[in-house]
Amino acid sequence: MPIPDYESLMLPFLRLLSDGQPWRTKQAIDALAHEFNLTAEEIAQMLPSGATTTFGSRVGWAKTYLKQAGLIAQPSRGMSQITARGLAALQEAPKRIDGSFLERYDEFLAFKSRARSGTSDKAVADKNSIGAPGNAPQPPQERMEAAAREVQQSLSDELLQTIKDCSPGFFERLVIQLLLKMGYGGSRQEAGQAVGRSGDGGIDGVIAEDRLGLESIYVQAKRWQGSVGEPSLRDFLGALVSRGANKGVFITTGLFTDAAQQFARRSPQHKVVLIDGPRLAELMIEHDLGVSVVATYQLKRIDSDFFAED
Numbered sequence: 689m690p691i692p693d694y695e696s697l698m699l700p701f702l703r704l705l706s707d708g709q710p711w712r713t714k715q716a717i718d719a720l721a722h723e724f725n726l727t728a729e730e731i732a733q734m735l736p737s738g739a740t741t742t743f744g745s746r747v748g749w750a751k752t753y754l755k756q757a758g759l760i761a762q763p764s765r766g767m768s769q770i771t772a773r774g775l776a777a778l779q780e781a782p783k784r785i786d787g788s789f790l791e792r793y794d795e796f797l798a799f800k801s802r803a804r805s806g807t808s809d810k811a812v813a814d815k816n817s818i819g820a821p822g823n824a825p826q827p828p829q830e831r832m833e834a835a836a837r838e839v840q841q842s843l844s845d846e847l848l849q850t851i852k853d854c855s856p857g858f859f860e861r862l863v864i865q866l867l868l869k870m871g872y873g874g875s876r877q878e879a880g881q882a883v884g885r886s887g888d889g890g891i892d893g894v895i896a897e898d899r900l901g902l903e904s905i906y907v908q909a910k911r912w913q914g915s916v917g918e919p920s921l922r923d924f925l926g927a928l929v930s931r932g933a934n935k936g937v938f939i940t941t942g943l944f945t946d947a948a949q950q951f952a953r954r955s956p957q958h959k960v961v962l963i964d965g966p967r968l969a970e971l972m973i974e975h976d977l978g979v980s981v982v983a984t985y986q987l988k989r990i991d992s993d994f995f996a997e998d
Contacts, residue, residue, distance in 0.1 A: 691730050691743050693824040695786035697750040700724075702759060702785060705770035706778055710763050717747050736833050739987075749827030753787070757796035765995055787825070829987065844969040847978060851968070852913060852941050859911040860892070862978070863939055866968075867895055869975035872905065891927045897935065905935045912942040921948045921960070928958055939963045 697720060704719055705711055721731050721743060733742045740748075751768055754760045759774035770778075773793075782789060790796040826834065851859065867873045873895045892910075897903040908924050910916070921938065928936050934957060938944075943964045944952075952960045963971070972978050 691726065691733065692724055694746040694749040694827045695825045697747055698754055698785040699782065701747065701750045702754060702770065702774055702778060705760060705768060705774065708770060710767040710769045713748065713751065713766055713768065716768065717744050720747055735830065736837065745829055746827055753790060756799040757790040757793045765992065832987065840973065843973060843979065844966060847972060848941065848965045848969045852911065856911050860909055863907065863909040866971060866975065866977055869977050872897060903935065904933065905937055906931065906933050908938045910940045912940050915943045915945050916940050916948055917945045918947040918951045921951045925955060925958060925960065934958050936960045937963065939968060941965045941968065
């Protein structure tokens with residue numbers, strides 16, 4: 689079954705604590721994973737940022753919201769215990785506990801008000817729409833990561849279109865800068881002399897694999913709008929063979945056909961890396977080439993070691 693959203697975990701989490709004893713968060717995560725019959729792969733699935741597991745994060749947010757509503761307390765670090773209010777809520781035998789249920793408590797409304805302070809009316813409306821019928825509600829960290837992915841995808845699309853609008857000469861210089869940013873090519877001057885100088889036999893240039901120049905990588909850089917097919921890869925591989933080379937990088941603003949990708953994998957003695965337009969934009973963003981930071985947001989959590997008293 690799919691990993692439950694954090695609101696679907698609220699009632700099961702509260703039921704776990706109904707024995708009145710303190711529970712460690714790890715215990716609760718394990719018990720809830722068993723209750724929902726999650727597989728080992730689902731339990732181990734990480735958030736895109738790699739900060740924590742998806743399921744563990746959702747249990748954590750269910751715990752946070754229940755605590756803000758006063759249904760559970762934290763008697764000591766890493767422990768959760770049901771309160772009298774939580775027991776009273778269970779006595780109502782609710783079919784579900786979610787954000788709407790928790791809004792009956794003033795403490796939870798105050799928490800939501802604090803969380804929303806400083807945001808626009810549109811932002812608040814967008815937050816509310818996430819939990820609308822038909823959409824699985826996401827905890828704040830997942831919403832932030834989803835928003836970051838959306839922003840990056842939009843930036844990637846815009847960046848790739850900008851590259852396609854540039855001249856072939858500018859594209860060759862862009863390739864040089866990217867390879868340098870990635871640690872190839874030795875010095876800037878050496879890379880500038882190497883890439884874009886040959887232009888024959890299916891090779892656009894040669895660049896050092898390391899700063900000492902112990903090995904060379906042959907480069908094909910094509911600012912194309914369409915797809916790159918197998919014939920272009922065949923020409924490139926033939927050029928590598930004629931030069932006694934075994935490493936090459938084919939960079940394009942377009943896409944590679946399935947046949948081209950399969951052809952690149954069929955020669956075990958030659959390592960040919962294919963970088964298509966979307967991957968090119970992704971690498972430029974990763975290495976801060978052609979993009980600049982306009983805002984930075986930090987996501988922080990409690991440092992448990994700081995509060996350790998033993």
